[in-house]
Amino acid sequence: MRLLADARDVLRYLRPEARAYSVGLSSLVALNLCDVAAPLFLALAIDLLEARLSGGEARAPDLFAWVGLNPVALGLGGAIAVFLGLHVVANLLRYPMLMFTAVPSHRIGQTLRNRLGAKLLALSRPFYDRSRSGDLMSLATADVQAVRMMLGPGVLVGTDALLLLVFVVSVMLAMSWQLALVTLLPLPLIALITNALSHREYGRFKEVQSDLASLTEHARERYAGIRILQGYARETHAWERFVDASERHYAKNLRLARVRSLFEPTLDFMLGVSTVLVLGVGGAFVLQGTMSVGTFTAFLFLVGHLAGPMIGFGWAVSLFQRGRASMHRLHQIFTTPVDVEDGSVRWSESGPMRVEVRGLTFQYPALPTSQALPTSQALPTSQSGSAVAPASIPSGRDDDALASGPPRPALRDVSFVLEAGATLGVMGPVGSGKSTLAQLLVRLYDPPPETLFVDGKDIRSVCFEDLRRRIVLAPQDTFLFSDTLARNLLLARNEGSAEDAEAFARLASLHDDVQSLEAGYETLLGERGVNLSGGQRQRLAIARALAAAPDLLILDDCLSAVDSSTEERILDALRDALRGKTAIIISHRVRAVAGCDQILVLEEGRVTERGDHASLIAAGGLYAKTAARQEQEAAREGAGEAKGTHPQAASGSPVTHDASGGSHGP
């Protein structure tokens, strides 16, 4: 049974905090007892007063006699003192009740967050290809929060409702079972209404949130394309379109407001219905003389205690419903198998690496079609007032892998041997499988067994830590963390000074760019800092990879956004730096691979040509043709400017850099 399994899961979460919860919940029991007892003494006081006024004998509620109390002996002053005393105790107990339930529930939330974080760090590329960053973010924020709400307020309010209900109903039944039954009539209704309203509210709230995300995207797109809007003098039109979108958002908000404005008044009204019943029926009993004014008063005040549990029940039920759904989503992630499993073989040797590929055919795992394109979804966190719009997770696949059409292998029957200390060039058009090869070599994806050997070992058997220490990939577009430039560059190490970083920055022709930044190597990059241009990011990727001092360096087309003269400089520097080291240089440009000891030409996943530069030119195949075409292009390019290497990147060249800044808040 699903419900039973969920209950077990909830208890498993609570177990480490069992001690805290037991303190919190016992405080709750005690304070509820006080809360329910207090109106009885109020009733007693009224009855004593009435007796004094009428000169008759006081008729205290029978309840007191049952527990062996002689209330009349207490006297008026005593009754009031006990009334006050009970309130004082109840309110003192509220503090431990909150601290020993709410605080531990947050602790459980933190545990969940950490567990999720660890799992996400362990999951491999194929998982990220099929997941959307927005969904993962909402797991870590909304779902963890929903589980926390279930375990904190859900448990607290649910227990509170249950206890109060039991206490109040028994006291009422003890005083007058007839009146009790009548006043209890609207209670189930309250629970139903609360639950229905809160469901509807939640649904509409979600709609408003997702509409806010699309409104945000609308604005982001316009601001990012401001050059076009202004250049074509279409500001007014853009404004009208935005107002339309804002109007739609307004309407959605009003829909939400309609439910919200029903909420409190309706709950108040339900409480009102109960008082009406007390007046009508209880009043009749008093008139008949079967009930004292004091008991009538006690009912009047106890009714107020009833609305609470009913509202609480409805609320707790919806908290548990949401919490359960979120718990399932979290468990799904926790139990997701890791596609690319860690190897067990430790690897302590170092030195240039030998790579051998034997008959490698590789096809990307199929993607669920609905999620073929990772879409990012803004997640406004309204509390903090700042938005966290997760950047979409860059897909590691070759461009063509995401294209529609029947799945086909990205690599087919590829074989080669790269001797230790030699360099291999891989050339081919976009989508020929070049990047796939690179990603298999760092095991972002898993090659079939016995196809890829590094230093004689099947790559699948080597543990990640050692493998990725020795093999380093500089990708086409690397990610910048919100940290200093130096630390981003020295990512492979945990510490590092500007001096350490500088040597590698020079190798990648990045040093001059860094010098032009105000804070130099201490410049903060990433979301809250400076946004580097595409070319600068690529050069940083190279420097970052070099700084890791790998035994096998793979450069995956990471000079594509660098202008030609800089590319030339970097290639020269690399030739020296890589002397005697094993390296794979992947590029669609002949110029970048020409100097390699061995060059493979890939077409549609197959090796169609291999040899060194001279022999490939002589062969007159694709390589030679590409060389000829690029030779022409280079001349043109030389006369122009490569994209994204504007020197004002720090101070910002007009608009282009900001346009790529994404929707990150400050």
Next chain:
Amino acid sequence: MVRERSSAAAAPPPPPSRVEEEALRVARDPILRKMLEEERVESAEVDSRLFLRLLSYVRAHPWLLTLALTLAFLEAVVMVLPAWLIGVAVDALFFAGATGEGWASALHGLAARQASLWWPSLDGAQGVLLAFTLMLASAWSFRWLVAVTTTYLVQMLGQRVVHQLRGDVFRHVVQMDTSFFLKNPVGRLVNRTTFDVQNLSELFSDALAQGVRDLFFVAVLALVMLRLDLQLALILIASFPFLLGVAALYRRLARPSLRTHSAVQSRMNAWLAENMAGMRENQLYGKELRRREELRALTDAHQASIRRVIQAWGLVRPGLMLTSAFATAGILWFGMLRVEAGLLSVGLLLTFLQYASRIWVPVRNLAEKVNLIQTALTSGERVMDILDAAPELTDLPTADPQRTIHAGEITFTDVRFRYPGTERDVLRAVSFHARPGEMIALVGDTGAGKSTIISLLARFYDVSEGQVQIDGSDVRDYTLRGLRSAIALVPQDVVIFAESIRENITLGRPIDDATLWRCLDAMGARDLVERFPEGLDHVLQEGGRTWSLGERQLLSFARALVINPPVLILDEATANIDSENEARLQRALEELTRGRTSVVIAHRLSTIRHADQILVLREGRVVERGRHEALLESGGEYARLHRLYLGAQERG
């Protein structure tokens, strides 16, 4: 920030609170430190300017406002009604009509008359009870109706204001100049337009409106109580300072905790988003363990700050309820004495007891909203900063709205330019002249000043010295609208909106389909549109990401062609385009530039070959000019660049 914060510059931010220090110690995160410092500065200054500004938005809806206020007052009145009704009923029924004189006895009389009218068969007291019960039921129903309507109207008012404000912010932002966009990243502007404005809406509907309603309630309650019984009323009124004291204590405890908590939470979420986006790098560089530690530290800080928040919260409610319990006990004690003395009826005492048990609710509402108000005020301040920023580049008063561009003759005369706030000239005495219909190609290294020239031409910046003229008039003598509607701009990064193909080409101009298809044909782009069953109405994906770069380029060419401008500015894309599209683009480009003056930052040899003039730029100067063949022959910079790359190719 948009506006220099003079006060912030003058006074250093206040020192971190104990809660902040604790969170920082646990988190060990420099970015969190930065965030908290910024928060401190921002929350230290919130002024009445904001309130006045917001008030002017509310005043734009006088009817809604009046209606909401009237209803809120009515609501306060009906709120005190049920308890009073019950009190009167108790006196009338159980204490033999001890309702005294005034409104209570009038009500009693009314009930009695109704009872004898409707239920003459019932025994007197039973009939009166039924009448009172029905009155109570109607009072509650009426109260429900008023409360629902008021709440809805208040929300509506708030949402209307927010809708208006959102539109105003957007309109303001899109007419700002380029330097504004350099200072303010898109992400920040987006947050101001949607999230901050949204926060303001909560200030309206949840805080301000609720505050006004609670104030009305307290005022009406105080008045009613004073009329009913002066002494008991004074006991309740005397408890107010204590209630407010508890609220103030809560505010002092909760504010730093809430601020810290919200900063830690933002930081934690940003950390998660960032590390998910950078997951590949984390794994490739083996950062898993370190990242787990970082997350652990952040969650620890989160826990520490939330503990403080709960602690403050755990004090406020008991504090308020205790005060209320003492007031109730006081009412009970003094009430009893007065009842015994015959100065007060039992029913009235019951009425007061019911009031006393609810008196803390408005104060609790106020205390609960402290955080919300704070967040909203900060947001409001940020939004106002955006609205207060004035564009530095606007139409000159001398600009003639009637002046239009027809021929497209361009003249740069000794143009110098430096970016605002910098000292280095990026253009130094650039002069050139383009006759109508000519193509000028700009060539040079990164940073040579090519982009600057086209920015000045479309007046995204104003020259520092010299003059830019089109058709013989200074660009500043045209209105921005007049100038820019004669220039089609095709930037390097193609901008695609997630709208229909039609909207993307026309940008909302009313242009008929025949013209659109003619332009698409001219650009050889008909098939791009025809492959979709919806044709021109096909809605493109975000950023046009399902289209190849070449296809997006063709679309942006069509966008330029459709307005048939005398002047074209083109910044060619360099990114790798497959050879098939390359040829298509080349043909389209020839078609697009035909018959209009064009200024092109060229990356393709074929484009340059056809240019009427090539300007070779170096460090902001024109070092060579002429046609392709002539420049090659002269053996200067252009020829050197040409040779260099051919040479690089050979060396391999």
